[in-house]
């Protein structure tokens with residue numbers, strides 16, 4: 001019979017008051033460890049009534065600002081500071097985080113393409129299943145901190161999905177304003193749905209905010225500050241952090257939107273990518289975005305990738321070596337309700 005409940009067990013009790021830390025135990029029987037489990041770090045800070053929040057990072061293992069920021073917030077937050085409950089999943093795809101890779105080295109799983117997950121699947125599908133079926137039903141909010149990872153660099157940005165319900169949309173924009181990243185953007189849900197945590201949150205009626213903080217496989221100072229201070233401002237806004245915690249005011253954020261395929265520039269050829277613009281630049285429709293040089297045939301004229309519309313450059317590809325189909329840039333344009 002198919003498994004219907006998660007095999008992952010938690011060392012901590014999410015319904016207990018106070019601050020607890022421990023591991024989610026994902027059973028993993030392998031050559032070096034017959035009865036072993038994968039230790040996914042988890043923490044919970046509960047204090048009476050208030051919003052129930054899942055704070056997540058390391059959904060992709062090579063995105064570091066969120067992992068460092070949430071770990072610091074965890075260490076610096078005590079039960080008396082909290083109203084309601086904070087659950088910390090600081091390195092959600094823990095095998096990927098341990099390896100410093102986007103996807104899991106065990107099953108090649110991309111956690112943010114694995115929802116709703118599968119309790120009988122590989123380790124990544126099992127983590128997704130646990131988040132969607134055990135953690136999200138206990139939450140009002142999920143804040144999932146991503147960065148550009150190894151292949152992209154972003155202007156530090158908060159992000160949310162476009163909501164049909166005006167009240168939910170207004171609340172999502174208030175969260176982005178409180179987060180206070182230099183830029184924020186509203187993204188359309190893809191046609192036909194997707195397998196992201198954002199889609200899982202939507203299915204479970206959980207309010208979601210995400211981020212894209214820096215990237216390039218490194219940790220950038222400004223993006224880390226945005227994450228650390230921004231997450232506290234968001235928790236304060238929703239009433240999950242008491243007035244005793246000092247929270248710096250939000251810097252102004254520039255609100256953009258990302259809609260449709262023409263916001264993205266892809267490599268039409270493989271080769272060496274020469275970017276012609278940088279993140280934060282304003283570009284025009286038809287402007288040259290980058291050049292792909294053919295180092296296998298250096299006498300061949302290089303290919304040029306163009307921006308298909310005007311906008312602000314939110315992210316660019318970091319590695320020079322590029323294959324056909326790799327994303328080189330994506331744009332944002334001023335938000336329209």
Ligand SMILES: [Zn+2]
Pocket residue numbers: 059060063112146147149
């Ligand atoms: Zn990510």
